[in-house]
Amino acid sequence: MKKILIAFAALVSATVASASDNSLWEKSTLNEILTRGEMQVCLEAGYMPFDMRDKKGNIVGFDVDIAKSMAKAMGVKVDLRNTAWDGIIPALLTAKCDIIISGMTITAERNLKVNFTDPYIVVGQSILLSKKLEGKVKSYRDLNKKRYTIATKLGTTADYATKRYLSKAKVNLFETESEGALEVVNGNADAFIYDLPFNAIYGAQNSDKLVHLDTPFTYEPLGMAIRKGDPDFMNFINNYLAQIKGDGTYDRIYNKWFASDAWMKNIQ
Missing domain, CATH: 3.40.190.10 (Periplasmic binding protein-like II)
Structure with a gap:
């Protein structure tokens, strides 16, 4: 009888752990993006060369190419959501987007509200x-x-x-x-x-x-911002940033926007 109770307890424990794991997975923004087939990105168009509009009205820039590259790695599309700067963190916190990629400097004050990825560029x-x-x-x-x-x-x-x-x-x-x-x-x-x-x-x-x-x-490191309590999404982004910095993808995007001014003729 005692062995049966122990086995039953172990089964219940495993079931609860499994349910907990599934719950965490369901809450992951990364899973939501994969299920939706689209990554929703908050940014403010108007910060050259990170986020701006071309002559056709499309939002383009360094941040946009990074976002598109990351979405391509996920196998999803990108929905760029132009958002006023003073409302961009509230928009993220109220789930109007999945992530902020908009030349945002990592600060202690902002970090109280959101979690930042590893810096993807450093400016001053x-x-x-x-x-x-x-x-x-x-x-x-x-x-x-x-x-x-x-x-x-x-x-x-x-x-x-x-x-x-x-x-x-x-x-x-x-x-x-x-x-x-x-x-x-x-x-x-x-x-x-x-x-x-x-x-x-x-x-x-x-x-x-x-x-x-x-x-x-x-000295100002720029990071992408996501909602707190989402280790899966954070893990994916940081690993992806490390990957593109190692395989040449990051350098190609950086040189396009910072080492050349060829893009300027297409900007509004």
Whole structure:
């Protein structure tokens, strides 16, 4: 009788464990994507060269190619969901998308709400300087004076970095990167602080009026964000990133968007 009870207990235990495993699998975003046949990606189109629109209105960029590559490895399609930056984390948390791939810097504050993958690229803040200050301003330290006006994008790490490192200067905040950078072009600000990739491109397009101080003064790893409590999805993404960085796929995508400007003629 005792042996029968032990065997029964073992059977119940195995059944519960199996049910638990199945439950975890059912809750996995990765399984939902595979079942749906589509990966839903939140991003904000407007951050060159990560996410932007071409002349046909399609969202293209570094992030988009990474997302498409990952979806191809899963054997699913991609649904790109253009989302305002201030609502992009809430959209993920309310399951309006499966993942954020949108040039998002990994920060402790954001990490309290979402889980980040391993960094897929590292950037930092650089300076687009008015041509009239060329030679006079050589770093962010030189700009940290009351007489200077700095433009940057509201709610971004550039916003936080500007307030931290240039606390003496006047800071004007804007809804988009382009609006902020245009302030310097139009002579309404002395400098624009933002992520190096955007500044490099915008500075090259407006080299007659801007000087790009291209040595970053912050270290900012960018990661993909997913909902908490999903180890299966996290495991897949991190392993996939390691794979493409090893097989040359990542380099091909990176060089397309960062080592060449051929794509610019197709952008709005």
